Amino acid sequence: MILSTDIVLLIVAHYLAFAIRFADSLYGPAPFNYLSLTSIFTLPVLLISVKIPVFYAVGLYRGMWRYTSYSDILDILKGTIYAAVLVIVVLLFANRFEGYSRSIFILDSLLTFFLITGHRVAIRYFYKNLEGPRQFFKRRLSVRKRKLLLVGAGSSADKVLREIQGNRALPYIVVGMVDDDPDKAGLKIHGIPVVGLLEDLAQHVDRTSAEEILITDSKISSKAMQRIVTLCQESGTPFKVLPGIDQFIDGKVSIKAIRDISYADLLGREEIRLEQEIIGSYLTDSVILITGAGGSVGSELSRQILRFSPKQIILYDAGEENLYSIEMELQYELGYWNTIAVLGKVQDQRLLECIFEKYKPSVVFHAAAYKHVPLVEKNPWQAIHNNVFAAQLLIETSIVHKVERFVLVSTDKAVRPTNVMGASKRLTELLMLAYGQSNWDGSFCPARARLHEMEIPTAERRENISTHKTIFMAVRFGNVLGSSGSVIPLFRRQIKRGGPVTVTHPDVTRYFMSIEEASQLILQAGAMGSGGEIFILKMGEPIKIAQMARDLIKLAGREPDTEIEIQYTGLRAGEKLFEELITEGEGILPTKHEKIMVLQGNGKTCNELSLPLERLLQKSREHDSHGIKELLQQLIPEYDPDYSTDSLNIQLQNDTLQN
Numbered sequence: 001m002i003l004s005t006d007i008v009l010l011i012v013a014h015y016l017a018f019a020i021r022f023a024d025s026l027y028g029p030a031p032f033n034y035l036s037l038t039s040i041f042t043l044p045v046l047l048i049s050v051k052i053p054v055f056y057a058v059g060l061y062r063g064m065w066r067y068t069s070y071s072d073i074l075d076i077l078k079g080t081i082y083a084a085v086l087v088i089v090v091l092l093f094a095n096r097f098e099g100y101s102r103s104i105f106i107l108d109s110l111l112t113f114f115l116i117t118g119h120r121v122a123i124r125y126f127y128k129n130l131e132g133p134r135q136f137f138k139r140r141l142s143v144r145k146r147k148l149l150l151v152g153a154g155s156s157a158d159k160v161l162r163e164i165q166g167n168r169a170l171p172y173i174v175v176g177m178v179d180d181d182p183d184k185a186g187l188k189i190h191g192i193p194v195v196g197l198l199e200d201l202a203q204h205v206d207r208t209s210a211e212e213i214l215i216t217d218s219k220i221s222s223k224a225m226q227r228i229v230t231l232c233q234e235s236g237t238p239f240k241v242l243p244g245i246d247q248f249i250d251g252k253v254s255i256k257a258i259r260d261i262s263y264a265d266l267l268g269r270e271e272i273r274l275e276q277e278i279i280g281s282y283l284t285d286s287v288i289l290i291t292g293a294g295g296s297v298g299s300e301l302s303r304q305i306l307r308f309s310p311k312q313i314i315l316y317d318a319g320e321e322n323l324y325s326i327e328m329e330l331q332y333e334l335g336y337w338n339t340i341a342v343l344g345k346v347q348d349q350r351l352l353e354c355i356f357e358k359y360k361p362s363v364v365f366h367a368a369a370y371k372h373v374p375l376v377e378k379n380p381w382q383a384i385h386n387n388v389f390a391a392q393l394l395i396e397t398s399i400v401h402k403v404e405r406f407v408l409v410s411t412d413k414a415v416r417p418t419n420v421m422g423a424s425k426r427l428t429e430l431l432m433l434a435y436g437q438s439n440w441d442g443s444f445c446p447a448r449a450r451l452h453e454m455e456i457p458t459a460e461r462r463e464n465i466s467t468h469k470t471i472f473m474a475v476r477f478g479n480v481l482g483s484s485g486s487v488i489p490l491f492r493r494q495i496k497r498g499g500p501v502t503v504t505h506p507d508v509t510r511y512f513m514s515i516e517e518a519s520q521l522i523l524q525a526g527a528m529g530s531g532g533e534i535f536i537l538k539m540g541e542p543i544k545i546a547q548m549a550r551d552l553i554k555l556a557g558r559e560p561d562t563e564i565e566i567q568y569t570g571l572r573a574g575e576k577l578f579e580e581l582i583t584e585g586e587g588i589l590p591t592k593h594e595k596i597m598v599l600q601g602n603g604k605t606c607n608e609l610s611l612p613l614e615r616l617l618q619k620s621r622e623h624d625s626h627g628i629k630e631l632l633q634q635l636i637p638e639y640d641p642d643y644s645t646d647s648l649n650i651q652l653q654n655d656t657l658q659n
Contacts, residue, residue: 005119006055006116010047011044013112014044047083050090051080051083054083055076055079058079060076060079072120073117080113081109146171146173147209148164148212148213149195149237150213150216151177151215151216151232152177152215153187153189157189160242175210176210178194178196180197195207198231201231212239215240215241216242229555275527279308279523286404287312287361288312288363289361290302291316292367293315293323294319294324295317297409298317300519301522312359313330313338314361315327317342318344320343327341340359345386347386347393352397363526364405366409368390376424381628383424384424387421391428391431392431392613395435396435399435402469407474407475407529408428408475410425410428417639418640418642419642423632423633432473433534433604435472473534474533475525478512478513479513487548491549499563501552502566503569504571505568505577507577508544510542528591528598535596537595612631616631
């Protein structure tokens with residue numbers, strides 16, 4: 001059918017060329033004789049005999065014309081030019097163009113190009129706009145489409161328009177675009193006009209009768225996103241955002257993935273530059289162990305590590321539901337089946353020994369820890385068992401089994417801690433430094449052995465591994481948006497119930513970053529360590545929790561203080577107004593990565609930590625909250641303990657001693 005149509009179009013193009021050339025004397029005797037004797041039979045046969053094979057040679061009959069693109073049009077242009085040259089060469093050698101008008105061949109080539117191109121474009125238009133022959137009569141029955149106004153008239157808008165116009169099943173129709181660039185006003189992209197400036201958004205919504213606003217690019221600054229959100233809210237129209245255009249182009253998401261604005265969009269964090277080759281050098285084809293793999297950071301680490309083609313990922317977690325969830329996601333959604341899910345506690349030494357002996361991990365990410373400040377403050381012995389001794393056990397097992405890299409996930413609450421959680425994480429950092437290759441004296445802390453009823457390593461065994469080559473490092477950062485301990489889920493539940501939203505103090509501030517950003521920087525820092533470093537992730541400016549609450553209320557379409565009340569409840573046990581990222585006296589240095597700094601902290605040896613840790617173990621077994629805090633203060637002089645919660649544990653402590 002395509003071939004037959006092309007032949008007809010070539011004949012039409014030829015006679016139209018004659019009609020245009022002799023338009024002023026078409027019915028005169030000379031043109032009539034010329035047309036009847038020469039052109040009617042001989043020349044059309046020659047043109048068809050040359051053009052059709054040339055078109056075939058350039059690939060015109062191997063395309064799917066419902067998907068006609070610029071490359072296809074370019075092929076038509078090349079075929080037309082090649083065919084015209086061949087026809088001219090044939091006629092030149094045959095009769096030196098005697099009896100032929102040269103302009104006929106120019107007009108014939110132009111008309112051939114436009115008619116053949118128009119034929120292909122018409123096929124694409126038919127399938128694109130009428131959804132194919134079978135759907136021709138069903139078009140009126142299609143689902144009603146929502147009128148969409150795009151914010152932004154750049155490359156992101158171009159991609160959005162292409163998908164919406166190319167996928168008729170999407171329930172959207174774009175009615176216009178707005179942009180900050182006044183030079184774009186009145187211009188069109190794929191037939192859709194730029195109706196005006198962003199600052200007049202409310203007026204353009206009324207003019208176009210838009211039912212929804214789509215912000216086409218989430219990768220903009222925090223200030224710009226906040227301005228757009230404010231204008232959208234003032235327009236009274238629902239608004240959403242499309243995920244990063246880099247993912248959109250890569251095919252990871254589509255226009256179907258548009259979502260509500262999140263608080264992460266208002267943070268406006270810049271895209272992270274990852275040194276792919278350096279990270280791949282220690283992750284590619286390696287066995288990776290992740291503790292706390294079902295948690296917020298641990299699960300995101302698993303997803304990010306997949307990008308570097310590991311040999312195997314061991315998912316280690318004490319929570320059954322979270323562990324199952326990340327295992328199913330990696331296998332069935334991300335297509336990575338070489339995972340080992342281990343349900344157990346890091347304190348289980350026999351289980352650890354079995355895992356290390358069987359799978360031989362070369363890289364360990366230790367993200368498992370108790371991190372809820374008020375809960376840990378009331379149950380400090382759990383922080384000692386789970387945060388301190390579990391980490392110590394994992395460190396020693398890693399040394400024995402010759403792990404290459406050990407990355408400890410720490411927190412900004414370890415800096416001048418005022419709570420048990422922060423102090424336990426700071427003590428874990430000190431343990432990491434003590435076992436580091438430059439500081440380790442070859443001894444193991446006996447508290448670990450007594451805790452797990454294992455034999456203390458002999459002097460001979462200590463000597464064999466005293467020159468271990470495991471590279472230890474810690475990565476310290478602030479709060480992670482959307483994590484299980486984040487305040488944002490609590491605020492959202494309170495807003496959904498109609499308030500009030502509870503904030504501890506009007507001036508309390510915290511550092512925040514997204515889970516994706518934190519995980520990527522952990523992988524980057526893991527590639528940079530040479531042993532004994534504490535890496536600090538640049539967190540940007542601290543954010544007032546009260547302002548965060550107001551922003552979330554506005555994002556929910558409500559007004560703070562009037563529709564949703566904000567109540568201040570006072571600081572909880574162990575909390576402080578401001579978080580810090582470095583301790584006084586720690587030497588902070590920049591690294592070659594613009595978002596990572598490094599501390600070279602002074603640690604203690606295992607011998608120096610041995611006796612205090614043994615006493616700390618005893619106090620934790622007795623559930624002696626006061627004693628635990630006193631020992632932590634001796635180990636960490638900058639720790640400022642809060643003893644106000646100790647009375648809650650006196651009865652529990654007495655019951656334990658009696659038993």
